[in-house]
Amino acid sequence: MVSEKEIIVAAAVFVVALISQGEGIMGGREAAPHSRPYMASIQVPEGEHMKHVCGGFVVADQWVMTAAHCQPNGQDGRKVVLGVHSLSEPEETKQTFEILEFHTHPNFDLSNYDNDIALIKLDRPFVASEAVKAVGFLRAGGTNPTTDEEVETAGWGALDNLGRRPDKLRELFVDVFSPDECGDSDHFGSKFTSNMMCAHRVCPKPCTKPFRKEDTCDGDSGGPLLYNSTVVGITSNGGKKCGQLRKPGIYTIVSHYTEWIDNTMTPQPAAEESS
Known part of the structure; x- marks a missing residue:
């Protein structure tokens, strides 16, 4: 005879399975490996490994665009990984970068996420390949x-x-x-x-x-x-x-942010010393 506890457990498993089946990125499908070579994975340390926390995309040879709310408490050991399809499997295409600069839009509003845009300057230019390209x-x-x-x-x-x-x-x-x-x-x-x-x-x-x-x-x-x-x-x-x-x-x-993007990514000329 099936116990009441077993019935409850079975019902819970069924509900979890029902929820899981239909709600994926929610829905969608696995992308063809490296078919989106501009994609970036922003990762934070978790024990001996790195954990994906946010996405981003490559817009120039040393720049990745992302959301401002992806950097709420400083860099905290964050790294940017390009050329990645599987987060866990070793891939020769992967390039890992330190974050040299993180520029959050000055008018980002955490209360409603208005102006939720940021630019990351990598510690070096990426090496272009079929798996890593700007968009x-x-x-x-x-x-x-x-x-x-x-x-x-x-x-x-x-x-x-x-x-x-x-x-x-x-x-x-x-x-x-x-x-x-x-x-x-x-x-x-x-x-x-x-x-x-x-x-x-x-x-x-x-x-x-x-x-x-x-x-x-x-x-x-x-x-x-x-x-x-x-x-x-x-x-x-x-x-x-x-x-x-x-x-x-x-x-x-x-x-809506062309001017801010251009000003952030363009090196500012050094001020001339007065004589």
């Missing part, structure tokens, strides 16, 4: 995607709200969500600003039921949102739980 980003005056247009992102973020993490890079195709709806009281309200765009996928095209919502999740922060192979957004924030219907992923609109 272009949309500049001021460029055309951002509009409501219902398809965009794409990638990362090593959580697969579900249980905190399961993938070892290999995953990619996701989502749809831009109406900014008017994203900013209404049923969604993000006043937290949502003109520097942000929302995106998720409630049902793929063509839509076949049943379907669980697809979205970015914890650990995907700092990764790129691309439209026509150009970065238009940075994975920023969403709800307290991933995959909530009324809490699409929020992305920082990169084209």
